[in-house]
Amino acid sequence: MASSYYNPPPSSYAAPPAPPPGASAYAYRHHAAYLPQPPPPAYGGYFDRAEPLAPPRDELRTLFIAGLPADVKPREVYNLFRDFPGYVSSHLRSGKSPQSYAFAVFADQPSALAAMSATNGLTFDLEKNCSIHVDLAKANSRPKRPRTDYDFPTSGKKSRNPRDLPDSGAGSNIHMSGMGNSSHSLNAYPSAQRYANIGSSTAFSKDPSMFAPQTNPPCPTLFVANLGQSVSERELTDVFSSCEGFIKLKMQNKFGGPVAFVDFKDEYSSTEALNRLQGAILHSSPGEGMRVEYAKSRMGLRRRS
DNA sequence: AGCACA
Incomplete structure (x- = not known):
């Protein structure tokens, strides 16, 4: 059973060769920390082949989160998913109905499914007896240009662009691409459950x-x-x-x-x-x-x- | 940071 894409290195220990293109996204799955990623290109290149970890374009890798309370904040959605391997971004829609909903984008479908299983049914607010329902979205979020970055307090480096606010003011995007965020300074929310381990x-x-x-x-x-x-x-x-x-x-x-x-x-x-x-x-x-x-x-x- | 009861 010697089927290999490449010739194995002669010595027993060597730096791993570059994986086949389809496998690169799996580098996200790493214990406790994200692998260091190259910074995204400064101009363009959001979803083209310049992105080295681009997933297969056709697989669903976006989660739909329902059952959120009306007063949920983008930070809470972000904090809910940020530590899952492969997390890319989240998008909250709130204000129109008593319940809000959100989308969370992952690098690939396995990552999304893993996060889905771990968060589905999770108690988001015990006092309101509010638990969330997580499912694969019907379609992937359209790769919007990340100009509506939520001004995330821990990042403290980007401001949102005032000329491109989300339509109807009801949505908030949080993009954390390329950031191995290890800060835990704002994960406490009164009466809201925090995802722990x-x-x-x-x-x-x-x-x-x-x-x-x-x-x-x-x-x-x-x-x-x-x-x-x-x-x-x-x-x-x-x-x-x-x-x-x-x-x-x-x-x-x-x-x-x-x-x-x-x-x-x-x-x-x-x-x-x-x-x-x-x-x-x-x-x-x-x-x-x-x-x-x-x-x-x-x-x-x-x-x- | 701790795991019993049969």
């Missing part, structure tokens, strides 16, 4: 193990920590029992801080619940919200035979 998984199927946020392998039981001292089993049960496949919840308050174990019927349900409630802020929780992980072993596992 993304695994470095490189799976792209619908498999529930995709994007396991911690080190434990997927398990039907979840482990919940970072809870406030005054949290009650009742409060937690109220929150988790709304998730599909919920079976039972047990709180443990003996040691360190209060933790809870939440059992679901299968890994798929627990994964959905994990994605949905990760970082959710309970009335009794500290600012960061609760941390949800797969448990190390399933609750109440016993032999019946």
Whole structure:
């Protein structure tokens, strides 16, 4: 099975050769950090062949995000997706209806699907009981020229161009191309859930193990920590029992801080619940919200035979 | 930053 596009280097260690053109976008998938990217050309070249990481043009790689509250800010949408590998830009439409919607553009479809699975059903505002619905968009966002860059506070380098405001003033674009932004100075929003942890998984199927946020392998039981001292089993049960496949919840308050174990019927349900409630802020929780992980072993596992 | 119960 020696099918190769190129001759392998003679030594066992060498700098990797240039990948085939179709594979270059996969360089986005890198643990914890974006690979350094060349700065975009100063003039033109937004979506032509001068872009070295240009994805296949025909695949859908834009997400449609519904269920956002009316008062959502472009920053919140940006912060929701910014850490996903392959994130390119987001575009929020708000103001016309009680619910806003947004689009998030990714470098390729696998990246978009991964972000979709990790954010679909996520609680965006616990007090409003507001969870978002994420799907592939019907079509990719038209590659608008990035002149309507949102003046993002952390970037602090570009101003928006006053002569090219978004039509009807209802939209906001955030383009972060070529920026490996590592600042975390404005990710706190009152009563809005913050997306917390993304695994470095490189799976792209619908498999529930995709994007396991911690080190434990997927398990039907979840482990919940970072809870406030005054949290009650009742409060937690109220929150988790709304998730599909919920079976039972047990709180443990003996040691360190209060933790809870939440059992679901299968890994798929627990994964959905994990994605949905990760970082959710309970009335009794500290600012960061609760941390949800797969448990190390399933609750109440016993032999019946 | 913490994983029990059967």
